[in-house]
Amino acid sequence: MTDSPTRLRKLANSPEWVFNWRTRGSPLIPKIIALVVAGTAFTLLVTTVRIRLVLPEKSSLQKASLIYLGDDAQSRALTLRAREGGPFPSRFELSSWEGLAEVERKAMDAARYQPPAYVPEIRDLPDENLVQPLVLAPRGEAFFPKRKPAADGTPELPKVKLAPVLYPLSAMAVKALPENLPAFDGAVDGKLSSPSWRFLVCLNAAGGVTECVSLGKGGEVAADTLEAWLHRVAFKPEAGVPVRWIALSVGFINQPVDGPDAR
Structure with missing residues (x-):
């Protein structure tokens, strides 16, 4: 072909x-x-080109179940379980609580409580008569209550006088002051006892006063009198200190003339 x-x-x-x-x-x-x-x-x-095959998804059927509950005990239990386990739990309602009736009943019983009536116990009085007989005055004679003797006059107050006392200002404690002070022989008047006297005192190793300088009113007669009195005061010695300076204040207080507290 x-x-x-x-x-x-x-x-x-x-x-x-x-x-x-x-x-x-x-x-x-x-x-x-x-x-x-x-x-x-x-x-x-064939080796590089990939064709993707997507299977169609099965669409879910939208359906729901409905359960009808009555008023019996089993239905109430299922209702409570559904409310507690559901997506929207209901809040606690006091009015729907089963124990509310019992609590109300107990509260009303407590409010209606009436305490028992008080009945005092009657006891017999002792046989001994504690009421003393009333002594009446004889008829026709005047009766007067016994008169208490008048109290004596005001008690005699102890005699006091103004005496100087020491107060530390610096470089000394209160317990370091001398316990016994010499008697003040000068006359104490208002000019001497009214102001506050301050002195700078120099002490030796034995506690005696070697120098005394008035810090406020030097040169006055009262200041000289107090300086002379301070020279007779014996202070407590301090070991290892040959010379020391202290500042003192002198005041006046009332002290008994005689007795254990007199100075």
């Missing part, structure tokens, strides 16, 4: 990139190269 002229004409007019597979005498190498290129392209497409 020979090829028709029309078919041969079509093969002769074919483009260059279309191989004439049936033409006899054509070279074999271009055909092999074409097969290799086509196979490589097909293999590349």
